[in-house]
Amino acid sequence: MKKISLLLITISFLTAAPKTSVIFMIGDGMGPAYTSAYRYYKDDPKTPKVEPTVFDEMLVGMNTTYSENSLITDSAAAATALATGYKTKNGFIGATEKPHSQVKTLLEYAKEQGYITAMAVTSTLTHATPAGFISKEHHRDKEADIAKDFFPATAKEKLKFDFLMGGGEIHFNEAYGDINQTAKKHNVALYRNGYDFDSIHNYPFIAFTAYDYAKFAIDEKDENRDRVSKMTQKALSLVENKPFFMMIEGSQIDWCGHINDIACAMAEMDDFAKAVEKVKNYVDTHPDTLLIVTADHSTGGLAIGDKIGKSDKVSDEIRSRSYIWYKDVIKKVKASSITIAEALRTTKNIDKSFENYTGIDLTDKEYDQLASAMKKKDKKLCNAVNEIINQRSNTGWTTHGHTLVDVETFAYGKSSEKFRGLLDNTDIAKKLFKVLSAGK
Amino acid sequence: MKKISLLLITISFLTAAPKTSVIFMIGDGMGPAYTSAYRYYKDDPKTPKVEPTVFDEMLVGMNTTYSENSLITDSAAAATALATGYKTKNGFIGATEKPHSQVKTLLEYAKEQGYITAMAVTSTLTHATPAGFISKEHHRDKEADIAKDFFPATAKEKLKFDFLMGGGEIHFNEAYGDINQTAKKHNVALYRNGYDFDSIHNYPFIAFTAYDYAKFAIDEKDENRDRVSKMTQKALSLVENKPFFMMIEGSQIDWCGHINDIACAMAEMDDFAKAVEKVKNYVDTHPDTLLIVTADHSTGGLAIGDKIGKSDKVSDEIRSRSYIWYKDVIKKVKASSITIAEALRTTKNIDKSFENYTGIDLTDKEYDQLASAMKKKDKKLCNAVNEIINQRSNTGWTTHGHTLVDVETFAYGKSSEKFRGLLDNTDIAKKLFKVLSAGK
Missing domain, CATH: 1.10.60.40 (Diphtheria Toxin Repressor; domain 2)
Structure with missing residues (x-):
């Protein structure tokens, strides 16, 4: 009998489902008007049909974005909701006021569970969205304080991340005096070669794509306009065949929205969409992978429409x-x-x-x-x-700020059906915690 | 052997699935910002959670609304798409320019298949959306011409509808001289008792809720604010236990949007939502029923958000x-x-x-x-x-016209899973034709 039990346990262990890798892509500010507009922006006018975008193929539902203290969220509270499953106040990063002042993020949990963890963004790495996955602060604007949460106090403690790509080295220098020393102490390589990642073959590392803010896609040289794509491609090549959790953000869609710049927004959407396309293709050949794409909120009250009313005499x-x-x-x-x-x-x-x-x-x-x-x-x-x-x-456009419209949930790959219908933004995190906890 | 074959045929006939009744509810102009805003408008501030609306429980996807000649549709082309499965030009009703100048609508097909057919709207019955289900015209504004399509030329021909509820008697008088005579010829009873339908027990009939335009919900007496609900309740009581196709429209959400009147829009949403709730409850006790709710487009570029930009010094x-x-x-x-x-x-x-x-x-x-x-x-x-x-x-608000943002698809009941994901508005009609064609 003992032998049989052992055999059963062995079989059970051998046949246990593998871990699910998760790529969580956030289009900052990318509300429904952005994905609709982008489809028509990209449409080939020579064909009678409107060509679907990569988003169109993956729509499973929508999610609500309100924060703990406002129907209209900011990016900090939204990032916290998406990263931790907790509602918090506008301005709060990875933290609530009470009762759990610091709450565990998907990235932190994934690292505990043995996943490779990574983030790639077009903002500073200390900006609200990436910060929400790694830092615990009550003031989103204090980016130096946020940077301090990226490294543990001693080299003996485990790093939360395997690699990071994004702007904002300045805030790491503000936080650590000299980020080179801190990185060295933790055996983290630093790269400062823009979107050229050819020399990177190992992790842990931080690739600073800009000392402060990265440029808008539309202001970049042609070869660097697809910068989210480039980061995504490199990231996927590094984690190949190991379970991983990755957060990739099209950060600047939101910034174009704040200044009500439609050409800027469409260029950012284009970069982000191409990156989503790359990940979707990756999922096609990696069945134990889940791709979730959503926005943290919509920005600017973008709407594409005429200015002539039905009662105007024209x-x-x-x-x-x-x-x-x-x-x-x-x-x-x-x-x-x-x-x-x-x-x-x-x-x-x-x-x-x-x-x-x-x-x-x-x-x-x-x-x-x-x-x-x-x-x-x-x-x-x-x-x-x-x-x-x-x-x-x-x-x-109606505003230089955010709006409260629900945002779309796009999902593809393993367990994608679990994200159907209308969810709250915290539900997305809660479901992702479950996905990360399953498998061996 | 012959006996066995006969038996099998009999069993097959007896066990054939019953027809599916369809309630197609259209919130005219009800884009994503309306359903989001309505949720927060209705939210009880005394509870920490935001209460879900009836829409939230039924979201299955979204649909694209562009017309044949414009990315931004009008209500005529949108109604035609939703009613027939064909894209057409803005302004066209139930008709395309070529090659099928007149195309069959869901209501017409349902009548051919033996369904009871009905419409209830808060616009005139000859307004774009209801017109799209019954008329064939190239000019949406010619409501008298549209009214002419409601009755066949002779009393021998079959009526397309069993009953209609809505405004716009004026256009029927314009079309027929005296609608009383025409109705009498076709054995159609006429009612003119506002939203009091107590005296109605049989069909065919038309209940004119207003001689011309019906009032906005917000301008109605308290007892008449739930006018879509009242029409819906009466309609459902009349068709009980027979297969039916019904189109119910919250027509005036759009009109409030055109004038950028948020209080007006929320009152219309409230009326429409209560009607949807009634139908949803009906579906719970009538398993062979499908409820589809969507919008024809979004109106006004509604967005709920502040006017302060991130770089404003406040x-x-x-x-x-x-x-x-x-x-x-x-x-x-x-x-x-x-x-x-x-x-x-x-x-x-x-x-x-x-x-x-x-x-x-x-x-x-x-x-x-x-x-x-x-x-x-x-x-x-x-x-x-x-x-x-x-x-x-x-x-x-950004406009007194329409916008091109995708609208939500809500579905509940039998076959509701078929409407998931991103569809085109014509796909909704195509899928509904299939639903109507199944069953005995």
Whole structure:
């Protein structure tokens, strides 16, 4: 009998399901209007059908984003919800006020369970979303304090991460004096080669893609526009065939949304979508892998629509035109509104410079808008640039902040069916904890 | 052997699945921001959790709404897509330009298959959405032409509908001279008792709830605010235990959206949600029934969010307040902006009248906004009323038209799993044709 029992245990152990690797991709600020707009932005006008995007193939539901103290969340409370399963107050990172002031994150739990853990973002590594997975702070803006939570006090203690890719080295220097020393103490290699990761073959490491903030995709050189893709590809190549938990963020979708810059937002969406595509392909050949994609909230109150009401007296022709999104206007824009505004301040020929960047031949009224904004501080000019592009393309925004609309849940691969329907953002974390806890 | 074959056929016939009844509910203009906002509008602030709405329990996916000639659809093309499975041009009703100039609708097909067919709407019966299920016209605004398609040329031909509830008798009189005569010829009873349907026990009938447009829910007497509910309850009581196809529309959500009136929109949502709740309960006790709820598009670019950007220099306290939706402002509003504007024009005391309708004690600046708008035509005053309420509640809108954001698909009951994921609006019709064609 004993032998049989032992045999059964052995069989049970041998046949136990393997661990599920999780790739959690967050499009910061990527509410439903962004994924809809992106589909039409990418659509080939030569075909009668609208081509589906990678998101379209993976939609399983939506999730609610409200925080503990506001129906409209900020990125800190949203990151905490997605990373820990706990609602917290706006501004709080990986922590609640009470009763569990510090709460365990998916990344921390995954590391405890023997997973490789990694993050890749286009923000600083200490920005709200990645911070929510690794730090415990009550002030999201104190990025140096947040950086202090990335390394344990002594070299004997285990690191939470295997590798990180993103901007914000500055905050690590603020936190540690000299990050080189701290990294050395913990045997963490540091790389500072932008999005060129060819020299990286082992971990642990941090690849700082920028000393402070990384550039917008639309402001990058052509070969670096797909920067989330590049980080994703490298990350997947490093973890191949080992169980892992990875958080990848398209961080700057949100930032383009905050400044109401549609061309900037579409370029960020494009980068993020290509990265999602890469992961989806990876899941196709790695059955024990789950891909979850969602947003932490929607930004800017983006809406694509005309400005003509049903009771406005306009001709049928104008009305039918009014129901059009002029995405070609957006496709011609070559830089973010911040870069364009900077250029306008240093040029003697506003018309020419604006046309070079946007393909738009300014009307007198538009010229006056820019000239008037130039007399004020930078942000006004940036807003004026966006207003012209938004007006011409029929793109609307309601706010420079966030909104409370539910965001989509996309899931693909193992256990993806568990994320169907309407969830709360904390449910996503709770379900991911379960996924990570299963298997051997 | 012959006997066995006969027996098998008999068994097969006896055990064939019964027909599936379909209740297709359309929230006109009800994009994701509406269902999100409605949840928080209804939330009980005394409980820490946000209570789910009836929509939350039924979310299965989303659907794309673009029309044949525009990324941003109008209600005519959207109704045609949802009713027939064909994309068409904005303005077209139940018809495409070519090659099938007239296309079969779900209601027509259901009638052919022996289902009871019915529609209940808060618009005119000849408005785009109901028209899309019964009429074939290339101009949505020609409601008299649309009305002509409701009755066949001769009394010998079969009616497409068993009963209809909604406004717009005027267009039937325009179409037929005297609708009483036409109805009599086709043995269709006419009722004109508002939302009191107690005297109705048989069909076919048309219950005209209004001679022209029905009032907004928010402008109705308390007992008539739940008018979609009332129509729904009556409709379900009439079809009990027979296979049926029913289209029920919360038509005026869209109209409130067009004028950017959030209090009006939330009152319409409330009426529609209560009707959905009634149908959902019906499905619980009628297993061969499928409930589909969706929108034809989103209206107004509604977004609930603050106006303060991340780079604005404001105190933490103001910023945390800025991420709040002041729904209490909205809950105090007692009438639509159209009704309020009318009242303001006839009062000597703008302050007092505005406060009576909204609970808002006007600031000097707000008073000036209203006074200045009063000098212009009606719509300006209506807009000014909404601007004050939107500003005070942190409610944003981008347009007086429609937007292209995907809308949610809600499904409950038999075959509801077939509507999961991202669909096109035409897919919903195609799947419903299949549902209607199955069973005996």
